[in-house]
Amino acid sequence: xxxxxxxxxxxxxxxxxxxxxxxxxxxxxxxxxxxxxxxxxxxxxxxxxxxxxxxxxxxxxxxxxxxxxxxxxxxxxxxxxxxxxxxxxxxxxxxxxxxxxxxxxxxxxxxx
Amino acid sequence: xxxxxxxxxxxxxxxxxxxxxxxxxxxxxxxxxxxxxxxxxxxxxxxxxxxxxxxxxxxxxxxxxxxxxxxxxxxxxxxxxxxxxxxxxxxxxxxxxxxxxxxxxxxxxxxxxx
Numbered sequence: 693x694x695x696x697x698x699x700x701x702x703x704x705x706x707x708x709x710x711x712x713x714x715x716x717x718x719x720x721x722x723x724x725x726x727x728x729x730x731x732x733x734x735x736x737x738x739x740x741x742x743x744x745x746x747x748x749x750x751x752x753x754x755x756x757x758x759x760x761x762x763x764x765x766x767x768x769x770x771x772x773x774x775x776x777x778x779x780x781x782x783x784x785x786x787x788x789x790x791x792x793x794x795x796x797x798x799x800x801x802x803x804x
Numbered sequence: 805x806x807x808x809x810x811x812x813x814x815x816x817x818x819x820x821x822x823x824x825x826x827x828x829x830x831x832x833x834x835x836x837x838x839x840x841x842x843x844x845x846x847x848x849x850x851x852x853x854x855x856x857x858x859x860x861x862x863x864x865x866x867x868x869x870x871x872x873x874x875x876x877x878x879x880x881x882x883x884x885x886x887x888x889x890x891x892x893x894x895x896x897x898x899x900x901x902x903x904x905x906x907x908x909x910x911x912x913x914x915x916x917x918x
Contacts, residue, residue, distance in 0.1 A: 724905060735808075735896050735909030736847070781846060790835050790900040792907060794847040 704801045711769040713798045715782030720763060722784035726792055727756060727767045731778045739767070739780075769800075777802045806831055806899050810910030817887055817917050824883045825913045827897030832877035835900035838870070841912070842893045850895075853880040887917045 705711050717725070723744040728736035742749045742756045742765075749756050755768040765782050779799045783792035807830040817823050827836065836853040851859040851872055859872035874880045884891050897910040 726905075726907075733911065733914075735810075735898075735912050736907075737909070738906050741905070785905070790905065790907075791837065791849060791852070796846050 701796065702799045702801065704803065705772050707772060707774060707802055707804050709772055711767075711772045711776070711800060711802075713767045713769075713780050713800065715765040715767075715795045715798075717763050717765060717782070717784050717795065719784060719786060719793075720760075721786045722793075723787065724785045725756070725758060725765050726783045726785075727754075727765075728781045728783060728794075729776075729778045730781065730797075736781060772800075772802050774802045774804055776800060805906075806833060806901065806908040808897055808899060808908055808910035810897050810913055812913055813911060814914040815916070817915065819888050819917055821887055822883055822885045823887065823915060824881050825895055825897070827880045827882070827910055829878045829899055833899040833901075834877070836874060836880045837898040837900070837907075838872060838880070838882045839896040839898060839909075840893050841896060847896065850882070853882075884915065887915075889917045891915065892917045 726741040727739040729739050730736040740751045740754050740756050742758050747758050753770045757766045779797045781797045782795040785792050809828045811826050838850040839847040840850055841847050849862050850865045851861040853859050853872050853874040855874045855877055869885055871883045894912045894914050896912045898907050900907050
């Protein structure tokens, strides 16, 4: 189940389920978006990115969807595994800036 | 990709003291950054470490509290000065790949001030 909050801070799923992690951003000028995964005791690790001229991008087991109309970003993880348990952050940049602005983060817990 | 070594990985410090965190990158990089991640929170940029010049600090962070050195293109230090319990946090070094916009992070330094 989900913990209900402004940005869904905790998401619990069963192994094998698909997970969807959501992120709302506020800057309509943002043109580049990134998802990071942060495991306990480690720094964030790049997962996938998407530019504002796209609305969908797929990687290995992950898909990022971008809805610029409502300023919403989502990360879909297919066939979630226990190793996917981590905190996931969305981040955005604007106008070629190298410095991402990080969202609050969602803790994903995968139960075997 | 860049491999970043950060040390110490964790420390417990007395209030009023200072701690210097080191960040070593395995390749020359132009952009190096320092972030703070408070418990259960997201990452907040402290400053951009500029090689050969003073660091560029974000709003709410000042050089006297967080002095930064960047002597070359592979190394930087962040000092947390005159620490208080409110400084307890994870401090992260990051570098940016100029060609891909991908950011790489060190494993972080978990600081506890008692």
